[in-house]
Amino acid sequence: MRNLNRKWGLDPSREFYWEPDISGGYRVYKVKSVVVEHQSPYQKIDIVELETWGKSLFLDGTLQSTEADEFIYHELLVHPIMRVHPSPRRVLICGVGEGKSVREVLRYPTVKKVIAVDIDKQVVILSQKYLGRTPIDDIRVKLVYQDVAEFIKDYKGEPFDVVIVDVTDDLDGPARSVHQLSFYKRLYEILSDKATVVVQGTSAFSMFKNPGFLYIYRLLKEVFPFVISYADYIPSFSDLWIFFVGLKGIKDLTPRQHIPPDLKYYDEYTNERIFTLAKPLREKLGV
Structure with a gap:
């Protein structure tokens, strides 16, 4: 994996999504495809298709929900x-x-x-x-x-x-x-x-x-x-x-x-x- 050049979000390779963990580390998700990236007036909206979890919603780098569960x-x-x-x-x-x-x-x-x-x-x-x-x-x-x-x-x-x-x-x-x-x-x-x-x-x-x-x-x-x-x-x-x-x-x-x-x-x-x-x-x- 390449090093993350920002605190959260898509890796520069766009193959992984990095989410800060409350323990101080990161959770890293394998990305199948990037569905949409959008910056609203309030937050960054990412919808990505993840391995295992399917289409998933992230707001400011934090997972909100997944298609799977x-x-x-x-x-x-x-x-x-x-x-x-x-x-x-x-x-x-x-x-x-x-x-x-x-x-x-x-x-x-x-x-x-x-x-x-x-x-x-x-x-x-x-x-x-x-x-x-x-x-x-x-x-x-x-x-x-x-x-x-x-x-x-x-x-x-x-x-x-x-x-x-x-x-x-x-x-x-x-x-x-x-x-x-x-x-x-x-x-x-x-x-x-x-x-x-x-x-x-x-x-x-x-x-x-x-x-x-x-x-x-x-x-x-x-x-x-x-x-x-x-x-x-x-x-x-x-x-x-x-x-x-x-x-x-x-x-x-x-x-x-x-x-x-x-x-x-x-x-x-x-x-x-x-x-x-x-x-x-x-x-x-x-x-």
Whole structure:
């Protein structure tokens, strides 16, 4: 391999893609083809076809999803909280990305309105073109291209039953306005009397080197009366990924919705398993 002449991204040979690892090293992926490279006003967007993983999305050099296993991440993100709510009708998605969360949310027949907000329109457009279309043009979906912190600050519409916060986990990147106490305080104000919120909480496996997940957890604890954590292994991330659930007006995680048909990963057993955290992680979170 040739030496990398920048911190992340395609090797000059265009045969490898370098991603900084939280441990201080790199993960290096074998590239079959480069699908698209694009610099948006907010971040570098790379879609490359990788050996093993297929077409994959990188934002500023960080892997976001792969063709091979994106369904694992998105089913884990969406279904636990959708099932906890007794009748999820209005859903806010913070971070549209490839549109896969929209796909999962619309599996529930109770859903009448989805507002999906993303700061970077180019990510959504390129993902739909190269990573497979998702139902973001469904009549129930309204797309908004705006900083979601600004969106909720000015929001005066009907409250939301479910909120999915799936923004990038770089605390200093395009999503930095979301990783603030003020964001979650305002978010709480626009929730229904009974509401569920999920936040992707970054790497849990590398927890002793990654302050991000603990920072997010502490923010949520200051706002929500009930915050529960769950985690599972994401193969393409080579990592245990943590998610946080915030509950308003709901006091437990009892499933109140049936599992939608045709899911590839999530089922009743998975739902029970993911809420059982390993001892070091429980100790780190203080639960």
